[in-house]
Amino acid sequence: MxxxxxxxxxxxxxxxxxxxxxxxxxxxxxxxxxxxxxxxxxxxxxxxxxxxxxxxxxxxxxxxxxxxxxxxxxxxxxxxxxxxxxxxxxxxxxxxxxxxxxxxxxxxxxxxxxxxxxxxxxxxxxxxxxxxxxxxxxxxxxxxxxxxxxxxxxxxxxxxxxxxxxxxxxxxxxxxxxxxxxxxxxxxxxxxxxxxxxxxxxxxxxxxxxxxxxxxxxxxxxSTPAIAAGKKEVFILGNDGIVRVKVSSVDGVSMLKLRLEITNDEVERRLIEMILNARSLRDENRAVMLYNAYILNKYKSSLIGGT
Missing domain, CATH: 3.20.20.105 (Queuine tRNA-ribosyltransferase-like)
Structure with a gap:
């Protein structure tokens, strides 16, 4: 791999x-x-x-x-x-x-x-x-x-x-x-x-x-997690792979809240809560960087492949 x-x-x-x-x-x-x-x-x-x-x-x-x-x-x-x-x-x-x-x-x-x-x-x-x-x-x-x-x-x-x-x-x-x-x-x-x-x-x-x-x-x-965060984009795992949505958009907030409800992954839950409860744009950006990196890291085998 x-x-x-x-x-x-x-x-x-x-x-x-x-x-x-x-x-x-x-x-x-x-x-x-x-x-x-x-x-x-x-x-x-x-x-x-x-x-x-x-x-x-x-x-x-x-x-x-x-x-x-x-x-x-x-x-x-x-x-x-x-x-x-x-x-x-x-x-x-x-x-x-x-x-x-x-x-x-x-x-x-x-x-x-x-x-x-x-x-x-x-x-x-x-x-x-x-x-x-x-x-x-x-x-x-x-x-x-x-x-x-x-x-x-x-x-x-x-x-x-x-x-x-x-x-x-x-x-x-x-x-x-x-x-x-x-x-x-x-x-x-x-x-x-x-x-x-x-x-x-x-x-x-x-x-x-x-x-x-x-x-x-x-x-x-x-470096995609940081680049996407700089564009205010958060990675959401969907049926067809990763979807990028604006973290502050209605869709972005709704999709993050849905993930928070359905996931049993404690790390993912913690990072989503950090995004939703961020007190500043800087805190939000850093939380999005963390979440994006975690999603890529966790689902690497299905997203990237390799032997």
């Missing part, structure tokens, strides 16, 4: 899902951890680095700290000057299960010369990351980047030749509405790597899309 990770941001802090229900894993934004200094000061981030993520937050599950410290457009970064060694070291002290190599997204880079240089930099960084991981006894996840089927496949093949055991697939979010493009990319990467390499798909949040690629990857991370 494909493992479902929830994306999680430290600053501003997302709800701590694991305090309400069991989660299969977290992919934590390194950029959000770096940005904690803006919201909570240097003292707290120093303590986090000293204690590690799990002890600091009271979390005991699978954990990946990503390496994405910039926007998808390579020139739109305020912290892009961090070098790979520092990024890998931060992941290490935070307790990431695997170290994620410093990659450069290519999907929105239109200049062919710049694109080629960044592609080669990804390959060079991959080799260096593997050496770093070997020196401290930690596995490294190499992130496949490209701009079309050929470049993604070429990158994956290069990683296979390096002996990669863990591979991530990045920068497909801009193509989230082009299911065929994403499916073909992931399928080609799997064919290039073979069955023995662990593949994680970063940041593709549609359950319908995940159903199409779940047999090709070992794990995925999903």
């Amino acid at each position: 494909t493992r479902l990770y929830l994306t999680w941001f430290a600053g501003p802090e997302d709800p701590r899902y694991w305090e309400y229900f069991s989660v299969e894993g977290l992919v934590v934004s390194l950029k959000s951890i770096i940005n904690m200094r803006k919201h909570r000061g240097f003292g707290l981030i120093n303590r986090l680095l000293s204690e590690g993520f799990r002890k600091f937050y009271g979390y005991n599950g699978p954990l990946i700290i990503d390496s994405m410290i910039q926007a998808l457009h390579v020139r739109a970064s305020s912290v892009s000057d961090l070098n790979q060694s520092l990024i890998l070291y931060l992941q290490y002290v935070l307790g990431s299960d695997v170290l994620v190599h410093r990659d450069y997204p290519l999907i929105n880079v239109e200049d062919p010369e710049l694109r080629g240089k960044l592609f080669m930099r990804n390959l060079v960084n991959a080799e260096a990351a593997l050496r770093f991981g070997e020196s401290i006894g930690r596995d490294v996840m190499l992130v496949v980047q490209g701009w079309d089927l050929e470049s993604y496949t070429k990158c994956a093949q290069y990683y296979k030749d390096l002996g990669a055991r863990y591979v991530g697939v990045g920068s497909l979010v801009p193509h989230r509405n082009d299911w065929n493009f994403i499916t073909n990319i992931v399928k080609s990467i799997r064919e290039a790597l073979g069955k023995g390499v662990y593949i994680h798909l970063f940041g593709i949040g549609s359950p319908s899309l995940l159903r199409r690629v779940s047999n090709l990857v070992d794990s995925v991370d999903i």
Whole structure:
């Protein structure tokens, strides 16, 4: 069964899902951890680095700290000057299960010369990351980047030749509405790597899309619960799968109240009550994030599939 990770941001802090229900894993934004200094000061981030993520937050599950410290457009970064060694070291002290190599997204880079240089930099960084991981006894996840089927496949093949055991697939979010493009990319990467390499798909949040690629990857991370909550949408499980309704609409309130009446799930009841009894928009938003994540997590096998 494909493992479902929830994306999680430290600053501003997302709800701590694991305090309400069991989660299969977290992919934590390194950029959000770096940005904690803006919201909570240097003292707290120093303590986090000293204690590690799990002890600091009271979390005991699978954990990946990503390496994405910039926007998808390579020139739109305020912290892009961090070098790979520092990024890998931060992941290490935070307790990431695997170290994620410093990659450069290519999907929105239109200049062919710049694109080629960044592609080669990804390959060079991959080799260096593997050496770093070997020196401290930690596995490294190499992130496949490209701009079309050929470049993604070429990158994956290069990683296979390096002996990669863990591979991530990045920068497909801009193509989230082009299911065929994403499916073909992931399928080609799997064919290039073979069955023995662990593949994680970063940041593709549609359950319908995940159903199409779940047999090709070992794990995925999903930010849909938070994105939907930002749109004031709550997930309601219906006969045909998940229905999104506006949480403040008449239909939304009615459907939540109906779920409250018919469910025997104490966690679901608690989260619905948090939504209905929220005293502020912020409290409501966070409760909706929790509820949406719980519904996706609970009904993953029927919504997403996988083997």
